[in-house]
Amino acid sequence: MAAYLVCLTADGGVPLFTRTKGNIKPLAFAEVGMLNGVQMFAQNHGVKLQSTATDEARIAWKVYHESITLIVVICDDGASDTHLYRLLDNVFHSMVLLVGLDDIISIKNVERLKRDLKACYKLVDTLLEETEFFGDLTESVDIFLSTENSLLQEHLESFVHAADSTYGCLCVMDRIAVATTKWWDLTGQELVLLSLLLRSLPQASSRDIAVYLPHSSPKIPHRLLTFQLIHGVEACVLCGPTPTLDDVRDKLLEVHWKPALESLRSCIRVFPRNIPLSVELDLGILGFILINTDNHRCLATMHPNSTDEKQLPHKILSMSRKIGILKTFYKTVVGIYFAPVHSPDKEELTCDLQALLSHKAKDTYICGDDYKCYALNDDRYQIFVLYGSHVPTFALRTTTQKTLMTLIKDKKFDEKKKS
Structure with a gap:
């Protein structure tokens, strides 16, 4: 899916950067100016422009701290x-993550900020790419379960320690396979962005x-130390000025x-199932996303069964197609029928259709030519399951x-967040 992302100063509309996704031509300077000009014209007339749509595309604007304007x-x-707003929020807080809030809200030198x-x-x-991960979409960090977690x-x-x-x-x-209590106390957005940073x-x-x-801590930096233990496994620590990287690597790691x-x-062997082999699921399941809305944890797999897929009683869908179906289903359901998962202290734009409903939707489903999807909204959980087309709709x-x-029998996923 093609996309443009534009970052400008809010007061003068000076472009700070532009990123694109897909095989498309970069935006011309005049086009960037036009997109920003529409928003500034509305703002000068007391109108808060949030989004609009053309025949083929959608555009969203958001201003942060009266300093930065982001357009997608x-x-x-x-x-x-x-x-769209979640994407813009993630982009802005990615800037805060690596630059700090002070330099962003008090721009003293535009060229230096660039x-x-x-x-x-x-x-x-990474936020603009289509990947096998769901954390940035759900604002719940992708996790990994194995029998070795304890x-x-x-x-x-x-x-x-x-x-x-x-x-x-x-x-x-x-x-994330395991984490300390304090790590889990970070907001969902912080958990997601730190994981995305490591992947990028x-x-x-x-x-x-x-x-x-x-x-x-948007104004005071911390140090993120990472260490590769074996291929595919990293230990991460957030700390202050001490200890040094060399001290941890030479004295503590081994x-x-x-x-x-x-x-x-043994933990690595669970991949790409991402759940223990002892967990038995229905053979009609092709993939799922399970979200703990309290703890901002997201468990997802496109390989839910340990059986050879060629022996399963349904048409084999490619990995990319499974991911695409589940992400589209999630975006169709959340914000329209189910409430989205949000981090605290976030300014939310009250345009979600589900907010206008007199009751909370609990279930919804769709049926395609070669698949079916079912979503369940159950108190602290949202689950989105992809099924083969042979599974009866009534089941x-x-x-x-x-x-x-x-799935929630595993205490690591079901553990309640401490207050």
């Missing part, structure tokens, strides 16, 4: 505007990155993680409820 132009997929914002390009581009939690707690921190996590194939960076044995937490080496290797609700109950 994207193909119209019929989804709620809430997903140079500083180049550090955000890869992260912003043991790995002990090793992580010990490692983070030795590094004189309380914030740490273990990522398996770019998904080149592979490295270790890293030391200055980051600002957009909600928790001591705390070498005893867990076999557990780490979708019961099977989805059974799947939800099976």
Whole structure:
């Protein structure tokens, strides 16, 4: 799906950067000026321009702290505007994550800010890409479940404590397997952006990155230390000026993680299922997204069954098609029938159709030529399941409820957020 993203100063409309997705020509300077001019004209006449649509595209504007204007132009997929605003919010807070709020809301030197914002390009581009991950769409971080999680939690707690921190996590194939309580206390948007940042960076044995937490610490930087334990597994710690990267790598890494080496290797073998092999699901399920709306955790897989797909009683859909179907289904449902998951202290634009309903929708489904989808909204959970077309429509609700109950038995996913 093609898209344009434009970032400008709010007062003078000076372009700070433009990013594109897809094989499309860059926007001309006059086109950027026209997009910004429409919004400024409305603002000067007391009108807050939020979004509009053409025959083929949709456009959304949002101004942050009266300093930065973000504009997105994207193909119209019929989804709620809430997903456009989420994209813009994620882009702005990506800028805060790597540059800090002070330099963004008090622009003293435009050219310097342009140079500083180049550090955000890869992260912003990751937000625009279609990937196998759902965190940026759901504002709930992608997680990974395995039978080794309890043991790995002990090793992580010990490692983070030795590094004189309380914030740490273990990522398996770019998904959080375990994390400390303080790490989970970060907002959903912070969890998602930190995970996205790790995915956007080149592979490295270790890293030391200055980051600002957009909600928790937008003006004071922390250091994000990352260490590759084995291929596909990284340990991450948020800390202050100490300890140094060399100290953690040379004195702590082997001591705390070498005893867990076999557990780490066993954990990797669960990928790409992302859930333990002991969890048995209906053979008609092709994939699912499960969201814990309290804890901002998202469990997703396109390989829900351990059986060889060629032996399953349904047409095999490609990985990209499964992801595309589930993402489209999610965007069609959330913001229209189900309430979106939001981080605190966020300015929300009250245009979601579900907000106008006199009751909360609990279920919805669609049937395509070669698939069926069912969504269930159950208190703290939202689940979106992709089925083969052979599954009877009358069985979708019961099977989805059974799947939800099976998955939330894992305490790591169902654990309530501490107040």
